[in-house]
Each structure stands twice: as structure tokens, then as C-alpha cells.
Amino acid sequence: MKRNDIVDVLIIGSGAAGAAVAWSLTETKMRILCLEQGDWMKNSEFPSTGRDWEARRFADFDISPNRRRRDTDYPINDDASVMKIANFNGVGGGTVFYTAHWPRLHPSDFKVKSLDGVADDWPIDYWTLEKFFEENDRMMGVSGLEGDPGVPPRHPPMPPIPLGKTGTAYGKAMNKLGWHWWPSDVTVATTEYEGRAACVNIGHCTPGCAHGAKASTDITYWPLAIRAGVELRPRCRVREITTNEHGMASGAIYYDPDGKECFQPAEMVIVACNGVGTPRLLLNSKSGKFPNGLANSSDQVGRNLMLHPWPQVRGYVEEFVDGDRGPMTSIWSKQFYETDPNRDFARGYTLQFARGTGPVNEALQSVSVDQVPWGQGHHAAYRERLYHRLQVGIACDDLPEAHNRVTLDPERKDSHGIPGAKIDYTIGENTRRMMEHGIARATDILQAAGAKHLYTSRTILNSPGHMLGTARMGTDPDRSVVNPWGRCHDVKNLFIVDGSVWVTGGGVNPTSTIQAVALYIADQIKQRLATLFD
């Protein structure tokens, strides 16, 4: 096996968290290497550059790795899960594909046990993370409007995306009901920003912005980190993290782009493979000293998976709205976010208002549920729907349950023969009640907007691509995998920085908070350098 020169820091995974940590650690002048199993993306190859742009979202740009089947993907057996897994494996990770909706967890999300008597408190709080949220907003480039009474103060550096026809229709409906709404924070540039062009409303932020207006970490953090000396090696898939006789991480075995097995020694290892990839890697890193997988003496690795159930309700208004002719996200509502003792569930949800969808997707979705028929009635029914759609998503808080978990699937292997991941996930009773409450409110909103032909999709179709909680943070080594600053309880030079460390899920898209936590852990590493492994 080829043995490389030792590095100070080995980061595995170049997505949202890996990129932020790499950039933050550059000021230490340590030798930093990131191994990423996927490729660099090329703007010119994104679907929106061709006439088959909608079809490619069901092919090489599908959000499911099992359908996309690039050789850089790994199989995820989600047959035993009501929620399906969406991700992307490449430089930038899930941020290449994400929709760029950019809410933060709320202060209450960090203290659900103290406030509401459910699940566990995080060992850190919102205010500890606040400066990292702000730093990350500047680094990623956020557009939004200050002054939202629904969330703590934040300072988006760019103005919000236009409301458009769709946002205006939602705004009128929400005002009729007297409910809170606000233009969403998004990591879509509305002005030129740090070398990024302003959005021209291509409308297909998922699966990748050909114009470079959407902040994925391959165009935000990575160019800066690389300029500051970090080495990023794409198409290098890590098979296992190795340990030495002292039980410390000694590096990783990976396959290089030619498929050759290599050993990369490192003084410290930082895992950033996301809430499914990280437990997969730890469980694949079994050894005599760590027979249940690395950092897993608590048996918590892979458990407490949270995926954010996300029902959607759609309906159709008489007037033309924007459809897919603008960024997909438009506004949010925090009306039902915080716990209300008058409801039959704890915690709450964000309502996320979508702009619409394109001609193929409208046809597929409407025909598949018999709203647009086969045969003569097809054209009239389709024309009542295309560019008339309003759609409200319900981003439900997801609380940890030990049986919701990631394990290994020895049957389904990736292109290097490494076992894939298996997902077992059910939706808890509290979340089910929350979903039904949200569906009823979304229905109220669409009716207030005058929408007809309402349709509710509960789970199967809605894969938000959020994977959280599978190596959670805590003070008790029997109940958590990492300590309050991201270091594994069992292995003192092994850190986890991605969404795996989340304690509870909150009712928001997670990436802003994932990166704030990653920057916080990087800051802790910098502050504790002298005694880091004690």
C-alpha cells in the first residue's frame, strides 16, 4: 500500500462543514489535507445549460444517490425508511445541490429539554454560535431582509430576492390570515458578491447553479482555503480511519483516483461526511480495539438519525405566478415555530413557500396523482396548472429516537467494494401530530390565496436532504459520541464537524447551523491547540 507523507490535519469530506473547517484552520499554518470521494463540478455541465434540464434531474443529477449512480456515489439502502435519502457527493457536497434556503436554528432549539421536557438539550447554545452564524453568512453570501420579528437579529449582506408574483400571492394570503411571513434568507447572490454573479433567475438552484450565483462551498470556502495552502484531493474515497496502539487516530486508508489503496498518516482527523456518510465511515473503521466501530463505545454512532419530515401541500390559483422562473425558495413563516401548550405536540415547524416548478415536473407530479389525466382532458387540466402553482412545505422539527439509525449494508457496496449504508427510520407520534397540524395550516393558506385542486404529499416524495444526529454531541460519554467541542469521547485526536453532531433537529433547513457549528469547533481547536489531545 502506498504511504503518503504525514499531514497535521486530515479532513474527510469537502461539503458544507468540511470546507468551513478547512478554511478556518488555515490561519494555524498547519499542513491540512482534505480527501473527497467526488469530483469538482463544472458549471458548463449543470442541467440548466441544456434542453434536457428537467430530465437530468432524474438521471445523473438525481437527488437520490441510488438513482444517480455516479461511481463517486455510495449506495444507501433506504427501503426500510419512510423518508428517502437525498445527497450529493462531490467537492461542495450537498451544497452543490441544495436549494439555498438559509434559516438558522432558533435559541429554543438548543434547549428543548429545559423548555419543553423533550429529548435533550445541546451542550452549547445559540448565543455561543451567533458570531459563527454571522461569519458564515458573510463567507457564503446571504441575501435577506433584517428586522424579522420571527427570528433573532441577523445581518444578511445582500438585499432579499424579489417577492415576485408568487411571493405577493402568499403575502396577501398570510395577511388575510394575520400570520407571520418574511422573505427567506437565501445563499443566492442578489448583487455581485465576492466574485459571484448576481442571480439571473435561471430557476434551478437544485441541482446546481450554472451561473454561479448560488453559494456552494466549491465556489465560496474552497477557493480561499486552497489559496491559503489547504490541499484538496478529489476522487479519493476513504475506506477506514486507522488507529495506533494508543487508541489514537493515525490516519486513513483511501482509494486514489486510479483505485489504488493508499495510507494517509495524520496527527489529527476531522470527519465531515454528513449524517449518513460519517457513521458509515466510523462503522466501517472497526478494529480489535474498536470492535463496534470507531468512537462507538456508547453504541450511539448511527443512532438518533433525524431527517426532517417535510409534507407539502400544493394548489393552483387562477392568475399566473412565477413557476420556475426564479430561485425556488421565496418566503418563510415562523407563525407555528415555537411550542404552544394549546397544541397536542411539542416544538413546531417553519412553513416554507416555494415559487413553483417547470413544465416537465408539473406534468409528472400532476399526472402521477391523477390530477391531470391521460387522454383528451390532459391539455386543459395541464394548462390550469402550469405556472399557477402555490406550494407550502412544512419543515417539521425532528426529535432523536435511538431506533432511527444508520447501519452498514454488507450487500450493497460502492464502486470500491466498501459496504454502503442502511437506513431504518420511522416518524414519531409527536412529529406525526405536528405534520397534520402543519398540513391543515398550509391548507388554510392555500385556500386564503384562492387556490383550487389542493393536493397533500406527506413523506415519500419529500426528501429534504437533511441528515442529522448520528454522532451526537454531549457531556456524557455513555450517551453521546463527541464532547461539546466536537472531539470524540473515545479518540482524542478525532473530531466530527458535520450534521451528525446535532442533538435535536429543529424545524429548519440545517446548513447554516451545520456550518456555524463547524466554525465553532474549528475555533475551539485553534484555542485549545496546546492541550488539544489531553
Add this chain to the structure above:
Amino acid sequence: MRNDPEPPLSPAEERDLRRVAAMMVPASTEYDVPGADDPTIFADIVKSLGRDLGDVRRALGALRESVGGAFADADASRAEVAAAALRDAGGAPRAAIERAILQCYYRDDRVLRSLNIEPRPPFPKGHVLEQGDWSLLDVVKKRPKMWRDAPR
């Protein structure tokens, strides 16, 4: 992860698929659009089956079984009953055959023009998104703080 090798559709399967395309999206003089069995659109459908080929084949197999022979030659009422059964069965075969047909139909130049859509990729021109009515937000701005703080 590799794609399973799947042989292309046979001429008989193609004939059956063309019948399905015509049934799903028929030509319309009212809207001045071709059907999905139009030669250009259908050639695109066959060429673009990709990952759906296996499930499309399964859907065609189910249709053939329902009518007891070539679906392309079945009389109209039997074909309708078989198509309804395929839709009721749902699952991957239905999803695949609908995706295969609709993803090509709704990118045809003539169809897009009939919908007042310029037949071009979204990049690089993009679209114009109007600002909308920001005055609607004035009432929301006046609301008191809604988020809960938490013990630090």
C-alpha cells in the same frame, strides 16, 4: 455503483410504447399541439429511456398481459382498461412510463411554444422576476418579537 445493462426495447415493445404515448398525451387541434406519439417526440422518448428502461419494460409487459397480446393492436376499450389497471397499480413501472413520455413531450419546441415558453435552456439568459408588492410586509414589520429565548 453501476447501471445494470438492459437490452434496448424490441420493435414490438416500441410499438406498444407508442400506443401508450398517444393515449397519455393525444394530439390536439384545439391547442395546436402534436401528441406524444409524434415521430420527433417519440424518437426522443425511445432515445432517452436511460435509467427507466427496465421499469418501462415492466410497464409494457403488464399492459401486454392485461390485453392478452400486443398492446399496440388491442381495441380501444381493452387498451383503456389495461391502462387504468397500470395506473391503479402505481409504483415504479407507472412512474417510469409517465416520466419517459412526459419529460420528452414537455421539451418539444412546438409544445413549449403553445405554452408561451421560449424553447431554450434556462442558462444563460435566465428570466425576469418582478419585485412584487413589498408594501404587504408593512403589517408584519410591526409585529412584536415572536421567537423564544432560552437559558444560556
